Amino acid sequence: QTKFFICLALGLMASFARAEQFQFKNYRLVNLLPETPVHVQLISEWEENAEFDVWTRIKGTNERVTVLLSPDAFLKYSLLFKLFKIPNSIVEEDIQARIDEQQRSMVLTKSQKSIVGKFARYSEIISYIDNLALQNSDIVSSYVAGTTYENRNLKVAIIKTPASKKKVWIDCGIHAREWMTPSTCIWIINKLVTGYQNFEPEVVQLLNYYEFHIMPLQNPDGYEYSHTTYRLWRKNRRPIRGNCIGVDLNRNYGYKWMTGGSSDQPCSDIYAGPSADSEAETQAVENYINKYKGDWATFLTIHTYGQWWFTSWGYTYDDPPEYDDLKAKAKIATDALKAVNGTVFTYGSSAQILYIASGGSDDWAVGNAGIKYSFCLELRPGQTGIDSNYGFTLPEDRAPMVGEETYAGIVALVKSLMP
Ligand code: ARG
Ligand code: ZN
Numbered sequence: 001q002t003k004f005f006i007c008l009a010l011g012l013m014a015s016f017a018r019a020e021q022f023q024f025k026n027y028r029l030v031n032l033l034p035e036t037p038v039h040v041q042l043i044s045e046w047e048e049n050a051e052f053d054v055w056t057r058i059k060g061t062n063e064r065v066t067v068l069l070s071p072d073a074f075l076k077y078s079l080l081f082k083l084f085k086i087p088n089s090i091v092e093e094d095i096q097a098r099i100d101e102q103q104r105s106m107v108l109t110k111s112q113k114s115i116v117g118k119f120a121r122y123s124e125i126i127s128y129i130d131n132l133a134l135q136n137s138d139i140v141s142s143y144v145a146g147t148t149y150e151n152r153n154l155k156v157a158i159i160k161t162p163a164s165k166k167k168v169w170i171d172c173g174i175h176a177r178e179w180m181t182p183s184t185c186i187w188i189i190n191k192l193v194t195g196y197q198n199f200e201p202e203v204v205q206l207l208n209y210y211e212f213h214i215m216p217l218q219n220p221d222g223y224e225y226s227h228t229t230y231r232l233w234r235k236n237r238r239p240i241r242g243n244c245i246g247v248d249l250n251r252n253y254g255y256k257w258m259t260g261g262s263s264d265q266p267c268s269d270i271y272a273g274p275s276a277d278s279e280a281e282t283q284a285v286e287n288y289i290n291k292y293k294g295d296w297a298t299f300l301t302i303h304t305y306g307q308w309w310f311t312s313w314g315y316t317y318d319d320p321p322e323y324d325d326l327k328a329k330a331k332i333a334t335d336a337l338k339a340v341n342g343t344v345f346t347y348g349s350s351a352q353i354l355y356i357a358s359g360g361s362d363d364w365a366v367g368n369a370g371i372k373y374s375f376c377l378e379l380r381p382g383q384t385g386i387d388s389n390y391g392f393t394l395p396e397d398r399a400p401m402v403g404e405e406t407y408a409g410i411v412a413l414v415k416s417l418m419p
Contacts, residue, residue, distance in 0.1 A: 022230045024099060028074050029092035029389070032065045032081070034058065039086050050267050052077065053232065055391055056306065056383060057261075057270075059355045064383065066391070068095060068232070091389050098393040099231050105395035116190045117400040119179045121227060122152060122220045128186065129157045129216075136193055139207070145215065146284025149238040152220040154284045159192050160211030166297040168414055169289065169371075171215040174249050174281075174361065176222030176233045177392045178304045180379055180402055185216035185302065187403025188410065206411065209418055210297065213288070218281055219249055232392065236281055240266035240274070247273040250303075251357065252282045253364035256315040261357035272359050285361060289369050297417050298373040299365035300410065305391055306378035307343060309334050309409070310350035312366045314376070315358035317351050320366060329373060329416055336412030340405040343380050350376060373417060379406060 034040045043065055046052040053068040069077055081088045092098060106119055115124050133140045139159055146154040172185035192212055195203030217223055221237035235246030244266035251262035257276035258264065265271060277283055289296065311326040320326060330347035338344055346353060350362070365374035379402055381387035381394055394402075 020229065024068075024070075024096040024231065025094065026071045027095045028069050028071075028090050029055070029095055029391070030067050030069055030074070031089050031091050032067060033087040034061050034063070034065065035085075035087065036061060039084065042080070042084060042086070046077070046080075047270075048263060048265060048268055050269070053269065057355050057357075066091065066383070095393070098390060102390075102393045102395050105397055109396060116186055117183065117396075117403065119183055119396050119399070120186065122217060122224050125182065125186065125216055126153060126155060129155055129189075132157065132189070132193060136197065139196055140193060143288075145288045146280050148219075148221045148280055149236065150221040150224075152224070154215060154218065154220070154281060156288065157189050157214045157216065158211065159189065159196075159207065159214070161196075161207045163208040164211040166210055167292055167295045168210050168212045168298055168300070169214075169296055169365075170212065170300045170302065170410070171218045171285065171361070172302045173216060173220070173223055174218040174301060175303060176219050176226040176235070177231065179223075179226070179392065180304045180394055180399060181302045182216045182223065183396075183399040184379060184403045184406050185214050187399070188212075188407050189214055189216070191403075191407050202411070206414065210414055215285070218285065222246065234269050235271065236279060238279065240271070242266075244271075247271055247279050248359075249279055249281050250301075250361060251359035252277065252279050253359050253361050254282075254286070255359070255364040255367035257359045259315050259358040261314070261355055262359050270357070276359070282361075286364065286368075289365065289371075293369065296365075296369070296371045298375070298414060299362070299369070299371045300375050300377065300413075301361050301365075302377045302379065302406070304379040305381050305383075305394070306354070307345045307380050307382035308350070308353060308376075308378040309337075309345045309347040310353065310362065310376040310378070311347070312349060312363050312374055314350045314360040314363050315356065317349075317356070320349060322372065323349070326373065326375075329413060330375065332416045333375075333409040333413040337405045337409030340408045341401050343405050344382070345377075345409070373413075375413075377406065377409075 043058045051073040055066040141158045143156045144153045172181035226233040251272035254276035262272040309330045312320040334345040362376040365371045
């Protein structure tokens with residue numbers, strides 16, 4: 001009997017804890033296949049509405065678009081799909097079930113001490129870096145590159161030996177809901193530090209030439225909000241106007257800002273901000289990169305999902321400078337990545353492969369900072385194939401394999417850039 005009451009109490013507590021979080025009950029994930037330019041036009045217009053939450057934006061005809069719709073929005077838009085004859089299919093009947101599944105996957109590892117391979121919270125990530133620096137003061141240090149609107153630190157973990165010559169930039173978590181990316185940055189940090197301390201020849205060789213500057217959480221305010229309140233939040237959390245909150249940091253960078261694929265509507269999920277470089281997070285990264293201008297071997301910014309290894313440009317369909325060389329390097333990286341778990345990445349310019357989007361950090365790194373080897377990664381799952389219907393809600397137990405394959409890709413890339 002006591003057992004029963006304990007269970008009841010725990011159950012109630014669990015539902016109270018969950019009650020604070022926005023519930024995506026019966027929110028449906030729907031695939032659309034625009035067949036005509038009119039379809040493309042309509043979908044691009046709907047994308048401006050907050051109730052039409054695109055997980056993968058519109059590219060063109062015969063290219064799939066995945067969108068999340070509330071039960072009400074589903075009723076409304078399914079009529080429109082019918083009216084305009086836009087082929088559609090439901091991928092997932094209840095996205096909350098996926099979110100719950102992801103939450104359950106995290107409960108299992110809650111008692112584990114190490115955050116490596118987990119979806120850690122902001123404070124855990126900060127203390128992880130601080131402890132790592134304390135315990136490995138020979139090669140690890142940290143730097144606060146800026147503070148956010150809600151006063152969180154934008155921390156960079158720096159892994160360097162006295163012999164290192166060139167710098168590698170890696171950032172994760174620019175989009176709040178992309179939980180698999182901070183865990184991947186942490187995975188990479190852990191691989192480098194433990195590898196060096198264990199005298200692994202490959203890592204020693206790497207760290208004799210490169211120093212790694214890794215920001216695991218570029219959008220901590222949004223990230224925390226996605227943990228506590230609204231799982232699918234994307235932007236930062238700065239209030240803009242009325243009840244519109246947040247800027248899409250990957251539309252805010254000051255190169256060809258607002259020239260396409262971004263919105264001037266503060267409520268939009270791809271809102272570019274009131275002006276270029278208006279956000280503390282954007283400024284922090286730009287200032288940090290500018291501080292060491294000329295030292296960067298590569299600039300890597302990590303998103304999920306899609307299984308792409310993007311080169312610039314994002315703002316135009318034009319080829320970036322030395323496109324053939326960039327693609328050759330991307331091929332080396334994606335081949336190495338595939339060798340780990342068989343995960344296939346497609347590579348090429350993000351505008352050509354995905355869609356036009358201006359104000360991205362990858363474009364800024366090329367256009368303003370002059371870093372030729374700038375890449376934007378979209379981790380697994382892909383848009384089709386294994387795990388594809390999980391999208392952002394891929395369970396936590398996939399984090400080690402995602403971390404491991406991404407690490408392999410990045411190692412192969414930077415090795416190929418060594419003289
Ligand atoms: N999914 C990313 C985004 O929408 C892709 C960005 C690719 N890079 C770019 N500069 N467009 O932000
Ligand atoms: Zn993203």
